[in-house]
Amino acid sequence: MNHATLKRIIFDQHEVIRNTRVIPRRYELDPEANYVITGLRRAGKSTLLYRVVQDLVEQGVTWERIIYINFEDERLADFSVNDFKTFRSFKMS
Numbered sequence: 001m002n003h004a005t006l007k008r009i010i011f012d013q014h015e016v017i018r019n020t021r022v023i024p025r026r027y028e029l030d031p032e033a034n035y036v037i038t039g040l041r042r043a044g045k046s047t048l049l050y051r052v053v054q055d056l057v058e059q060g061v062t063w064e065r066i067i068y069i070n071f072e073d074e075r076l077a078d079f080s081v082n083d084f085k086t087f088r089s090f091k092m093s
Contacts, residue, residue, distance in 0.1 A: 001076075001083040003090070009075055013068045022051045046070070 029035065029052065037045045053066055067087070071079070 001079055001086055003086065005075060006083075006086060006090070009073055010067055010069060013070055013073075014063055014066070017050045017053050017068065020047070020050045022047055022054065025051070027051075 027048070037048060039045050049068065053068060056066065057063065067090075069076070
């Protein structure tokens, strides 16, 4: 996958996250843990992740350190397992 296309997709998702108003809810996630978020369609999985990202930004994490990819984006139709290697040398700035 082309780096420029992937960057554009990530930057577009950043804009979606910035502009999404999320009703505050209490949650506790261990920053040292890994999570798999599962649930029914339209149950709020993406909204939870948007809130987590918004909270990270409020805590001082820069957008350059955040990679959020919605694989339902049509521009990723040709994304393959090998394209994950792109992230090894990926720089957001």
